[in-house]
Amino acid sequence: MNQPINLEKQSRKWPLLFLFSASLIAILIGIISSLKWGQSPVSWHTLYEAVTYQGSDKAHLYIQTLRLPRAIMACIVGMQLGLAGLLTQLTTKNPLASPHIFGINAGGALAVVVGLVFLPHFGNLGLIAFAFVGAALGALLVWSLAGTGSKQYVYIALAGITIHFLLSSLTEGVIILNQHATDSMIFWLVGSLSQAAWTEVRVILPFFIGGMLLFAFMLPSFKLLLVDDEIATGLGQRITFVRGISVLLVIVLAGSAVALCGPIGFVCLIVPHIARALVGTNLVVLGPLTALLGGILLLYADFLSRFIAFPFESPVGIVTSLIGAPFFIYLALKQRRAR
Numbered sequence: 001m002n003q004p005i006n007l008e009k010q011s012r013k014w015p016l017l018f019l020f021s022a023s024l025i026a027i028l029i030g031i032i033s034s035l036k037w038g039q040s041p042v043s044w045h046t047l048y049e050a051v052t053y054q055g056s057d058k059a060h061l062y063i064q065t066l067r068l069p070r071a072i073m074a075c076i077v078g079m080q081l082g083l084a085g086l087l088t089q090l091t092t093k094n095p096l097a098s099p100h101i102f103g104i105n106a107g108g109a110l111a112v113v114v115g116l117v118f119l120p121h122f123g124n125l126g127l128i129a130f131a132f133v134g135a136a137l138g139a140l141l142v143w144s145l146a147g148t149g150s151k152q153y154v155y156i157a158l159a160g161i162t163i164h165f166l167l168s169s170l171t172e173g174v175i176i177l178n179q180h181a182t183d184s185m186i187f188w189l190v191g192s193l194s195q196a197a198w199t200e201v202r203v204i205l206p207f208f209i210g211g212m213l214l215f216a217f218m219l220p221s222f223k224l225l226l227v228d229d230e231i232a233t234g235l236g237q238r239i240t241f242v243r244g245i246s247v248l249l250v251i252v253l254a255g256s257a258v259a260l261c262g263p264i265g266f267v268c269l270i271v272p273h274i275a276r277a278l279v280g281t282n283l284v285v286l287g288p289l290t291a292l293l294g295g296i297l298l299l300y301a302d303f304l305s306r307f308i309a310f311p312f313e314s315p316v317g318i319v320t321s322l323i324g325a326p327f328f329i330y331l332a333l334k335q336r337r338a339r
Contacts, residue, residue: 031075084268136251140162194315
């Protein structure tokens with residue numbers, strides 16, 4: 001007979017104060033590094049003047065209008081992707097799941113590319129609207145193919161992978177067959193923060209704040225995703241409603257990120273596992289730490305992307321893939337040995 005899972009079990013190895021303090025310090029160091037080093041390194045004095053708006057020469061404007069919003073964007077998008085990955089794994093009860101499995105990233109990317117090609121005058125909000133529609137349709141298609149029943153979670157993985165490759169192929173086909181496709185669009189398709197500016201930060205900020213507030217509000221209900229559906233239903237809980245809200249939140253977080261920065265891979269997959277290894281399964285601490293670690297990972301990945309082919313920049317998606325692919329193989333082997 002199944003026993004209820006102790007939702008408050010921490011099994012953590014690190015003090016919470018140390019973990020959160022170290023995470024905030026890591027973010028601060030990453031932002032400072034992103035502001036100081038790049039194609040044109042600046043002195044500490046120039047950096048201080050730029051941050052405190054005590055100068056207006058070329059170096060100051062470069063930091064204020066390019067590097068600073070890009071660093072902030074990396075933190076926001078990383079936090080969104082990390083939390084979206086955690087919710088995906090909880091909803092599907094699959095530790096190897098991510099928004100890719102839901103068809104969210106591929107659906108959002110296809111919709112954005114179609115919008116850029118056929119309706120190029122839409123602004124960032126228009127692109128986010130396209131991404132939401134595409135992400136929702138992708139998720140709906142995956143859930144429809146998966147059906148219902150005890151093996152639904154297995155079918156979700158199979159259907160998700162199939163839909164992901166189908167939609168990704170359609171996206172590439174639209175780009176190849178359209179003469180208006182540009183190198184920047186292809187660059188974006190890999191996942192890039194190079195075009196991030198204050199405009200993009202202002203556009204994504206409401207979705208970031210709204211998503212975090214919704215997660216905090218639904219936190220007691222999201223704990224139901226940690227137990228078997230039969231147990232939650234037996235306790236009189238509306239597990240279908242909770243799972244629907246979770247999927248909706250994943251669409252908001254991952255869809256807005258895809259619309260502005262492209263389908264950045266593996267952040268959603270590896271960050272929740274790192275957070276769980278540090279603090280256990282208590283969502284009260286697991287959720288915030290996952291968000292912070294997602295921001296850290298993407299911030300440092302974006303910083304490293306500037307030096308892979310220096311003085312040219314590489315898409316940040318290449319760096320996250322280089323980090324995430326070996327980690328995914330490790331997780332897959334670990335799951336296989338656990339059976």
